[in-house]
Amino acid sequence: MSDQFSLFSDAEVIDTATAISSEKKNLITGVTHLHAGQCYYEKFPLEDTGKLTLITNLFTGDYANLLYETLHRDIRWSQDSLRIAGKNIPIPRLQAWYGESHAAYGYSGLKLTPLRFIEPLTLLRQVVTQISNLLLPPCITDETATQPICYNSVLCNLYRNEKDSVGWHSDDEAELGSNPIIASISLGATRRFQLKHKRQKNMRHALLLPHNSLLIMSGNMQHHWYHQVPKSNTATGPRINLTFRHIV
Ligand SMILES: O=C(O)CCC(=O)C(=O)O
Numbered sequence: 001m002s003d004q005f006s007l008f009s010d011a012e013v014i015d016t017a018t019a020i021s022s023e024k025k026n027l028i029t030g031v032t033h034l035h036a037g038q039c040y041y042e043k044f045p046l047e048d049t050g051k052l053t054l055i056t057n058l059f060t061g062d063y064a065n066l067l068y069e070t071l072h073r074d075i076r077w078s079q080d081s082l083r084i085a086g087k088n089i090p091i092p093r094l095q096a097w098y099g100e101s102h103a104a105y106g107y108s109g110l111k112l113t114p115l116r117f118i119e120p121l122t123l124l125r126q127v128v129t130q131i132s133n134l135l136l137p138p139c140i141t142d143e144t145a146t147q148p149i150c151y152n153s154v155l156c157n158l159y160r161n162e163k164d165s166v167g168w169h170s171d172d173e174a175e176l177g178s179n180p181i182i183a184s185i186s187l188g189a190t191r192r193f194q195l196k197h198k199r200q201k202n203m204r205h206a207l208l209l210p211h212n213s214l215l216i217m218s219g220n221m222q223h224h225w226y227h228q229v230p231k232s233n234t235a236t237g238p239r240i241n242l243t244f245r246h247i248v
Contacts, residue, residue: 028055030134033127035063037212041135046195047203050221053135054207055214058127058185064212068187070120071240075156082108092231093164099153103247105175114153121242125151128183128214128244136181136218149181151244159191159239162232168196172222177248180222184215188239191232195225209241 028039037057044052077094099114132149186209197203
């Protein structure tokens with residue numbers, strides 16, 4: 001962990017893509033998939049032992065662009081709504097839920113039935129599984145300490161432009177288990193990812209999630225922190241986000 005990244009305030013967002021790749025350190029070795037880029041990683045320990053690990057340059061540039069196009073075209077995006085105060089309010093993004101047949105999931109009263117994995121999502125699941133097992137020591141997976149990390153589902157988000165967003169939340173639903181590990185791929189426009197502590201109001205962080213990157217949330221982060229991708233004031237193109245999860 002370099003000191004440069006130990007604190008990153010909401011006001012001074014770290015441009016992680018530039019910072020990490022220019023340092024040319026923490027190269028991940030052992031990634032065996034065909035289209036692997038020269039992946040670098042940086043670990044950001046959060047107060048209260050939550051952990052963020054950011055991997056940049058996940059795939060070769062051409063392959064990342066191809067993936068973006070393919071997923072934009074082939075994922076069955078849907079405009080879901082939440083029932084709030086007796087009204088159906090559309091969520092500010094499109095989404096889709098893929099997973100193994102038992103992997104039903106829901107949040108804020110929304111129930112999601114899994115679609116069957118499509119080929120690019122199967123490949124991506126293998127990639128994030130391998131990288132997670134290379135980078136995260138088994139000790140931080142708590143009750144699954146002796147088990148390799150595995151993901152059986154993925155929530156796909158499409159932020160169509162700067163007006164799309166996801167509000168403050170933590171991924172703490174019972175079906176994710178007590179200390180879930182969530183592997184979150186970003187493709188397309190760079191967006192700001194913000195964190196705020198649930199009780200210590202002055203503890204807030206932010207980082208930029210660039211195209212072709214993977215953010216792994218682990219430890220007890222979901223107990224103590226909220227996260228969000230806010231709307232942006234500057235025009236941005238679409239962004240695809242894929243959060244791989246394990247439904248217990
Ligand atoms: O788009 C992102 O990077 C975050 C998505 C997210 O927080 C979620 O799906 O729970």
